[in-house]
Amino acid sequence: MAMIQFENVSVNYGAPSHPVLSNIDLKIEEGEFVCLLGQTGCGKSTLLRLVLGSERPVAGRVLIAGIEHNQPDPTCGYVPQKYSLFPDKTVMGNITFGPEVSEFNLFTRLTPRYFRQRREFRQQAMQYIRRIGLQDADARKYPDQLSGGMQQRVAIAQALVNRPRILLLDEAFSALDPGTRRDMQVLIRQLWRGTGVTLLFVTHNTHEAVQMGTRVIVLARETPNHGSRVAMDLAIPSSCPADEVSRLAARLDSAAGSTREPEEFTSGIGDSGAHDLAAARNLLPNEI
């Protein structure tokens, strides 16, 4: 059974004459790393929100492990591009938020068991903080005291700490500088291999998609009045040399229209980035 299944899904915004997605039929298996590509406004984030359950289709249905999914729940971890962390909580508070609210409601949080358990949550969070490359002292910092890259690292740890079956990243790296972006790509690859989570990654960057994913899906509109459909669904070989990456990226570019990002972004995954990613692709599972 597929982990995520779209059955003839359509989504409209506003008037019915302006569809965003039309008749999407897709199956994503457990443990896949799927990159979603497409031009701005083609419905990549909408597709992600359908999986998340925060958006409902006007037609068709979205199944998660065979069950229809209508509202956000801990099945899916979510890392948006902006507002990924709670600004009022420290790094520690952000990471322990999930385990705390999953096990304790507003009233049971007043019991001694909660205070005992909280110590465990904090120890577990500290392990995550170290694994995502942050220092112990960063645990007490608020999100606005962290750089963009560090914030996204914490957001990923926050999403993974509850061990979701699916992790959704919505242009999570698009605001990062090329160097940080490369580090994050490596980190995500490592975490994906370590956890075996099914990963859906929305990006504008074809090189990034090819280098990171095991499969790339391109969404594109046939005409401006039609909703987007799957224009290309490409499996990426596990070993992908740099020239092959460029060739696949070019194919994906043409399928999506021009989705290529400005040079300053793509350069973040240039030769050295490709090398790091290639190494990350072949890393041994790192249990986290």
Next chain:
Amino acid sequence: MRGGFQLVHAKPSRSATALLSWFLFVLGIGLYVNAAQKRHQENAEDRVVPTIPHMLHSTYDAAFKPAEDDESTIGDNANLPQRFLASMLWKDTKASARRFLYSLLLLIPAVFLGLHMGLFPYVGLFFSRFVLFFDKIIALSLLPILFIAFGIDELSKIMLIVIGVTPTIILDTFNLTRSVPQEQVVKAFTLGAGDFDVAYRVILRQIAPRVLNSIRLNLKAVMLFLFAGEMIASTDGLAYRIALLRRHMGMDVIIPYVLWVALLLFLVDVAMRLINRKLHPWFREA
């Protein structure tokens, strides 16, 4: 291209900052002293613009001499704090402060209502139109109705403040709740939060500093309605005293009372800012 000095980018020195920020205070006091002197040269018994020494004397009487009904309880050898606690100024301040605090406490349910209206669509639909309409009612126009309905006791004065300020606080909280990015709400649900976790552990905590700011900015409105109520129907309180002294042209006490109220409000404002900063170290005001 236009050259020259841009006023927008001026950086005042320390001395300029001190001079400019205190100038209007000094000017106001100077003009007042001048006007008081002139009037007293024309008429030594003038009560409209009392001199500074006259005001200081009256302030001392109001702050350190026993209130009329308290003469029996305080001896002649009582120390300054004891005399202050038995004074007219303290009794009036205490009466007004009590009403002020009750009113602030009654704003708490308004915050919760605004929060639930902003977060839960059905609660929002149920209340928003009514609160929007209620907000347009001029609270002071309800004063006669309140006196008829609740009598001229404390309740009518507190109700006046509540009716005057709560719609603003409800709508402010509602808008603040709606302004929390949807990503935060969705994220909380994906982390296993329930509706009330999202309401109280995500939204309320994020909007709390802005709500406190909103209440802080509405303190003047709270005092306005409090004064209106006290001036019309009360037997104690700062505004009652001002209204009473108006009949006797007691400007030597009215002016210090007005300045005392302004000072108290200023201190409450400063205290609320400090509390806000202490409670929400993550919050940076835009």
